[in-house]
Amino acid sequence: MTRENSVLKRNKKMKNNPVISVKNLVKKFGSFTANENLNFxxxxxxxxxxxxxxxxxxxxxxRILTGLSELTSGxxxxxxxxxxxxxxxxxxxxxxxxQKFSLYEDMTVKENIILYGGIYGMRMKLIRERMHSLLxxxxxxxxxxxxxxxxxxxxxxxxxxxxxxxxxxxxxxxDEPTSGVDPxxxxxxxxxxxxxxxxxxxxxxxxxxxxxxxxxxxxxIMSEGKIVALDTPAELKKQYQVGSMDEVFIxxxxxxxx
Amino acid sequence: MFILxxxxxxxxxxxxxxxxxxxxxxxxxxxxxxxxxITRKISDKICSSGFFxxxxxxxxxxxxxxxxxxxxxxxxxxxxxxxxxxxLREGNAVLSIIADGSEPNMATxxxxxxxxxxxxxxxxxxxxxxxxxxxxxxxxxxxxxxxxESQYMFVPGVITLIMILICALMTSITITxxxxxxxxxxxxxxxxxxxxxxxxxxxxxxxLSFVDVIMIVLLSWIVFDLPVKGSLILLLAESMLYxxxxxSLGILISxxxxxxxxxxxxxxxxxxxxxxxxxGFIIPIENxxxxxxxxxxxxxxxxxxxxxxxxxxKGTGFLYVWKETLVLLIFTMVFxxxxxxxxxxxxx
Amino acid sequence: xxxxxxxxxxxKFFGAKQALKNISFSVNEGEMFxxxxxxxxxxxxxxRIITxxxxxxxxxxKVMGLNCLTDYKELRRNIGYMPGRFSLYQDLSVEExxxxxxxxxxxxxxxxxxxxxxxxxHIEPFKNRLAGKLSGGMKQKLALxxxxxxxxxxxxxxxxxxxxxxxxxxxxxEMLKKLRQHNITIIASTPYMDExxxxxxxxxxxxxxxxxxxxxxxxxxxxxxxLFRVKASQKYKLINALKSYQGINTAxxxxxxxxxxxxxxxxNDSIYEHLKKMGITDVNIEETSAxxxxxxxxxx
Numbered sequence: 001m002t003r004e005n006s007v008l009k010r011n012k013k014m015k016n017n018p019v020i021s022v023k024n025l026v027k028k029f030g031s032f033t034a035n036e037n038l039n040f041x042x043x044x045x046x047x048x049x050x051x052x053x054x055x056x057x058x059x060x061x062x063r064i065l066t067g068l069s070e071l072t073s074g075x076x077x078x079x080x081x082x083x084x085x086x087x088x089x090x091x092x093x094x095x096x097x098x099q100k101f102s103l104y105e106d107m108t109v110k111e112n113i114i115l116y117g118g119i120y121g122m123r124m125k126l127i128r129e130r131m132h133s134l135l136x137x138x139x140x141x142x143x144x145x146x147x148x149x150x151x152x153x154x155x156x157x158x159x160x161x162x163x164x165x166x167x168x169x170x171x172x173x174x175d176e177p178t179s180g181v182d183p184x185x186x187x188x189x190x191x192x193x194x195x196x197x198x199x200x201x202x203x204x205x206x207x208x209x210x211x212x213x214x215x216x217x218x219x220x221i222m223s224e225g226k227i228v229a230l231d232t233p234a235e236l237k238k239q240y241q242v243g244s245m246d247e248v249f250i251x252x253x254x255x256x257x258x
Numbered sequence: 259m260f261i262l263x264x265x266x267x268x269x270x271x272x273x274x275x276x277x278x279x280x281x282x283x284x285x286x287x288x289x290x291x292x293x294x295x296i297t298r299k300i301s302d303k304i305c306s307s308g309f310f311x312x313x314x315x316x317x318x319x320x321x322x323x324x325x326x327x328x329x330x331x332x333x334x335x336x337x338x339x340x341x342x343x344x345x346l347r348e349g350n351a352v353l354s355i356i357a358d359g360s361e362p363n364m365a366t367x368x369x370x371x372x373x374x375x376x377x378x379x380x381x382x383x384x385x386x387x388x389x390x391x392x393x394x395x396x397x398x399x400x401x402x403x404x405x406x407e408s409q410y411m412f413v414p415g416v417i418t419l420i421m422i423l424i425c426a427l428m429t430s431i432t433i434t435x436x437x438x439x440x441x442x443x444x445x446x447x448x449x450x451x452x453x454x455x456x457x458x459x460x461x462x463x464x465x466l467s468f469v470d471v472i473m474i475v476l477l478s479w480i481v482f483d484l485p486v487k488g489s490l491i492l493l494l495a496e497s498m499l500y501x502x503x504x505x506s507l508g509i510l511i512s513x514x515x516x517x518x519x520x521x522x523x524x525x526x527x528x529x530x531x532x533x534x535x536x537x538g539f540i541i542p543i544e545n546x547x548x549x550x551x552x553x554x555x556x557x558x559x560x561x562x563x564x565x566x567x568x569x570x571x572k573g574t575g576f577l578y579v580w581k582e583t584l585v586l587l588i589f590t591m592v593f594x595x596x597x598x599x600x601x602x603x604x605x606x
Numbered sequence: 607x608x609x610x611x612x613x614x615x616x617x618k619f620f621g622a623k624q625a626l627k628n629i630s631f632s633v634n635e636g637e638m639f640x641x642x643x644x645x646x647x648x649x650x651x652x653x654r655i656i657t658x659x660x661x662x663x664x665x666x667x668k669v670m671g672l673n674c675l676t677d678y679k680e681l682r683r684n685i686g687y688m689p690g691r692f693s694l695y696q697d698l699s700v701e702e703x704x705x706x707x708x709x710x711x712x713x714x715x716x717x718x719x720x721x722x723x724x725x726x727x728h729i730e731p732f733k734n735r736l737a738g739k740l741s742g743g744m745k746q747k748l749a750l751x752x753x754x755x756x757x758x759x760x761x762x763x764x765x766x767x768x769x770x771x772x773x774x775x776x777x778x779x780e781m782l783k784k785l786r787q788h789n790i791t792i793i794a795s796t797p798y799m800d801e802x803x804x805x806x807x808x809x810x811x812x813x814x815x816x817x818x819x820x821x822x823x824x825x826x827x828x829x830x831x832x833l834f835r836v837k838a839s840q841k842y843k844l845i846n847a848l849k850s851y852q853g854i855n856t857a858x859x860x861x862x863x864x865x866x867x868x869x870x871x872x873x874n875d876s877i878y879e880h881l882k883k884m885g886i887t888d889v890n891i892e893e894t895s896a897x898x899x900x901x902x903x904x905x906x
Contacts, residue, residue: 053771054742153646180645180768180797182812183903187858194842209798210772214861215841233862244861246772246800253773440693444752447657448710449683603678605659 017044018077019171019202020065025074027060034060036225038074042204044170047197049213050206052222053253058206059175061222065204066173067091079170092120095164095172095201099179102160105149109140112148113163120167127166134162154185161192171202179208190215210246219245221252228252269531281367282545287313287325289336296342300353300379300394301335309371326358326401327572329564332544333357333368350393359403360571362411364542369398402487402571413478414566415539418559420474421467421497422504422533423526428463429508430521438518443605452601460505464498467505471497487573496569496579499586500562506593507558513600533559561585608635610760610791611656616665618651625651627814629665633793638786640805641795642898648814649795650690653764656793657687670759683711686758688749690765696738700729700748703737704755711756721788722751725781743774750781754790761785763794767801779804799899810902817905822898829896829904831855831867837890838881847884851877858903865900 020042027035034057042048052058063069065078067087076083079093103112110131117127135141138158148156157177165172174193178186190212197203197217205216213219214233221229229236229252233245240251286304290297305312313331316322325331336354338344345351355372357365376396383392403410436442445455471494478484486493508525515521534540536550537559543551554560561582568574576583609632616629626648633639641649654660655667658678667674672681694703704726708715719726725747732740737748746766753761763782767775779801782792794805802808803822810817810825818825838844845864848857853874855867868874873893881889 053773054769153644182644182647182906183799183899184906185644190859191842191845194845198842208769208771211861215859249772250776253771439696440689440691441695443659443689444687444693444707445710446659447682447685447687448707449679449712450710604661605654 018042019044019046019079020048020204021075021077022065023075025061025064025076026072027057027064027069028072033225035064035071038227040220040227040230042171042202044202045197045200046218047193047203047205047216049216049219050204050222051210051213051219051249052206056222057225058222062173062175062204062206065090066094066096093169093171095167095169097160097164097172097174097177099176103148103156103163106147108145108147109135109151109159110144112159113166116163117166122167130166134166138162154181154188157181157185158189158192161189165196165201169201171204172196174203174205176206176208178212186212210244210249213245221249223253280545281309281371283311284309284333284364284368284544285313285331286310286333286335286368287316287331289316289319289322289334291339292337292341292343294342296345297337300337300376303379304335304372304375307371307375310368322356323401326356327568327574327578329568329578331358332361332364333372335372345392345394349391350395353394353396355396355398357398357400359400359406360410360567361542362400362403362406362408363540364545365400365403366406369396372396373398402573407483410484410567410571411540413482413484414570415537415563417471417474417478418500418537418563418566419530419533419539421471421500422507422559422562423530424470425463425467425501425504426508426511426529427522427525428467429459429505430511430515430525431508431518432459432463433509433512434515434518434521437516446603446605452598452603456509456597456601460502460509463505464501467501468494468498471501484570486570488569489575492576493566493569496562496565496583496586499583499590500558500565503558503586503590503593506590506597509597510593510600513597513602532557536560538563558586558589609633610635610637610670611793612666612668613656614666616652616655616662616667618648618655618660619663625814626655626662629814629816631809631816631819633791635791636786636789637791638782638804638806639791639793640802640808641793641811642797642799642802642808642902643795643811644797646813647811649811650764652811653687653689653762653793653795657685657762658682683756684759686753686756686761688753688761688763688766690768694737694745694749694752697736699734699736700740701733703748704752707752708755713756715755718755718757721757721785722754724784725754726751742770743777746770746774746778747781750778754785757788757790759791761790761792763792765795765797767796767798775801799897799902802898808898810898810905812902812906817902825898825901826896829901831871831904832873833894833896833900834866834868834873834891835860835863835894836866837863838886839888840886843884844881844886844889847881847886848877850884851880853877856903858900860899865894 018041022038022040025035025038026033038061050058050062060069064071064076064083067083067090071083078090081089081093083090104115107115113131113134114127117130135144140159143151143155151159161174161177178189181189193203193205193215207213216233218230218232219236220227231239236248237243237245240248242248242251288301290301304310316325316334322334326334334356336356338352341351353376355369357369359365373396376394380392380394400406436445475486475493479486511524512521515524532553536546536554537557538554539559543554543560546554565579565582568579611633613632614630616626617624618626629652641652643649651660655662655674656669658674658681661675669681670684674681695706698706704715729744729747732744737745740748750766767778770778775798782794783804785792805822807819808822808825809819818828820828836844836848841859845857845859848854848864848866853869853876855869857864857866878889
């Protein structure tokens with residue numbers, strides 16, 4: 001079975017089960033339109049890549065999806081909750097890892113895990129259980145009582161991700177999680193993402209590294225507030241007749257350039 | 259930790275000790291045109307009360323203005339000619355109390371205390387010679403500020419306070435801002451010398467602050483009826499010196515502060531309280547316990563308040579404020595020198 | 607060939623942490639030299655030592671024959687520095703920023719206009735716009751123009767392409783290429799491995815240490831083993847399956863495929879069987895040539 005077919009098959013199954021549903025989303029700041037008529041769906045267990053240049057409107061859209069910002073018009077449903085009417089419910093049911101800041105630098109690994117577990121309403125027993133398996137899986141046991149500030153960046157990122165999904169949400173949002181991280185850690189991180197998606201947790205990730213777009217099941221590319229491409233990486237490469245996502249991006253962003 | 263616990267503690271200590279409305283060692287001078295036993299008794303009584311300290315004796319009316327214009331003597335008492343004889347023969351005599359009205363708080367306190375002491379003397383007299391009535395009547399006059407307008411106290415103090423806070427704030431922020439935004443890195447790597455960078459930052463604010471001073475003086479004149487009795491040019495010149503001092507202080511702060519927040523904290527919060535309480539702005543320095551008097555000595559605003567009051571309210575010339583001016587000059591040179599020395603040519 | 611930078615045995619500590627470990631390298635005149643490595647590798651620290659903003663704790667650094675410690679004043683006149691955050695005055699316009707930097711370095715915009723023309727012409731139509739309101743790509747071009755305006759002999763660019771979209775990144779390196787004809791030596795740091803290919807020589811740096819210094823082509827060629835590219839529809843399953851194969855040496859995900867090397871350094875048919883057992887039947891394996899990132903992973 002080719003890759004595209006397997007994805008499509010899974011999509012057909014999930015089509016009744018979108019974790020994110022966005023219809024005609026518009027976000028304006030005064031007279032400036034940051035998001036213009038966005039339409040897309042994200043399905044359970046998918047790794048969805050959200051790409052685009054700085055200023056294209058990605059961050060604005062993500063803030064709406066995570067319940068942090070109010071949309072101007074349109075219908076947005078995340079994890080079964082309406083973004084306009086139930087943003088607080090959304091926040092309870094998602095995980096979020098923002099770029100380079102998630103954990104408290106002056107607290108230890110253990111303290112951070114307990115803190116975030118508590119915030120998401122997990123009971124101590126459950127927190128301890130998950131903490132133990134998390135530390136074991138990452139081979140982190142020795143760092144349990146280390147301050148976050150003393151950890152190398154790669155470890156911090158991996159830990160931040162684990163903490164973001166500690167409460168096993170339906171979907172986790174990752175904002176440029178591998179920015180500036182060394183190549184080995186980056187790959188290990190993506191393996192963690194794969195494993196997470198395998199467990200049924202949907203992963204919504206933004207990244208600047210076009211190569212990482214290839215790890216995703218589907219990607220969307222935003223430009224100047226609109227979605228200008230939405231498909232599997234393989235299909236996009238075929239469509240634009242190029243060999244890499246980098247070239248796809250260049251073709252879309254500046255059609256005149258070779 | 260310091261903010262949470264240190265500042266309330268400091269506030270209590272400062273407020274508790276400093277805000278006491280007790281008079282202590284106020285300098286008083288006597289113009290005794292009578293020089294008899296009664297005048298001696300009265301002056302001894304006043305000087306041994308603990309509230310007043312005897313200054314030099316005056317010999318003529320013309321010396322009164324000169325003495326009060328200075329910063330030391332706060333009150334002058336005039337015993338008219340034949341004071342004692344008038345009292346015994348006619349049953350009453352007039353005693354003139356002339357206070358330095360440029361510090362209304364001090365003046366009021368002093369005259370109140372004096373009046374009380376004199377009343378005490380009156381009752382002593384009455385007891386010694388029952389049946390007869392002897393009254394020493396004090397006549398109070400406030401020099402420089404006849405109606406004891408409080409703005410005479412406030413406005414100069416406010417000018418002093420605001421100028422140092424704003425100027426120090428402005429320059430301290432402007433350099434730390436460059437540090438925060440990263441533009442300082444490139445400035446450092448350029449051929450510019452530290453002196454050039456510092457001057458480049460100070461000069462525009464110097465000009466702006468000067469316009470500020472003119473505006474403030476105008477406003478106090480129009481709105482508060484507070485004219486400048488002395489030389490306007492001298493006032494502006496002294497103000498320019500004070501501004502330069504404040505700007506230099508700001509630069510010095512910026513060499514120490516690592517972020518804009520720190521700079522703002524030190525310039526505003528760190529300096530505001532001591533300046534308000536200890537510079538002689540509200541509470542006369544003589545009334546404070548000695549320690550605070552010492553601390554006050556290293557606060558530049560304390561000296562400028564004296565200068566500005568002298569020029570604006572008492573109308574004195576340079577001769578009366580040269581000491582304070584010299585102190586300000588030294589402060590300025592120290593700040594600038596330290597700032598240049600501290601200014602790091604590298605990032606570490 | 608004249609050496610513009612000569613570093614030997616550079617060590618730098620920040621408290622207990624050692625940011626640079628025994629760094630030695632040299633850069634020739636007119637070279638385009640790249641420092642490739644992730645965050646925290648020590649690139650910014652090293653650049654700050656080169657531009658005399660920091661002093662090394664040990665070792666010697668000579669730039670343009672001058673000593674970084676004692677001759678920093680003269681050095682600073684001949685270096686163009688573009689630090690990580692572009693350092694532009696947000697509340698000044700494009701034109702004002704350029705004029706400012708020209709004046710500070712004792713020259714005028716007119717004098718070296720031809721040098722920056724290719725770059726500045728992109729943003730000249732916006733010359734009255736405040737720098738704070740420019741897009742990432744435009745800020746980059748302005749910062750570069752400001753760094754070049756005094757015609758420095760050495761251009762130091764600290765992560766000039768970070769946070770900028772892929773198209774602008776590509777354009778930026780094109781602009782740098784054009785600068786070569788003016789015989790300006792350029793050193794640049796970047797976390798993007800693909801940009802290494804644009805340099806004459808590259809130093810791979812990780813955790814304060816230089817892993818290798820070489821021409822990009824030779825770095826790729828230096829890959830010690832045969833590299834194979836594996837594709838299958840179920841990526842996650844594939845990676846796990848490959849890792850569990852006995853004969854596998856390394857298996858790294860690389861976009862839409864997995865790069866593997868064998869322990870015996872020879873392709874072994876039994877891998878197909880192993881994968882089939884793990885439930886992967888649609889696998890496609892072919893030998894491929896190593897990229898810089900493969901070599902970096904090998905060296906780490």
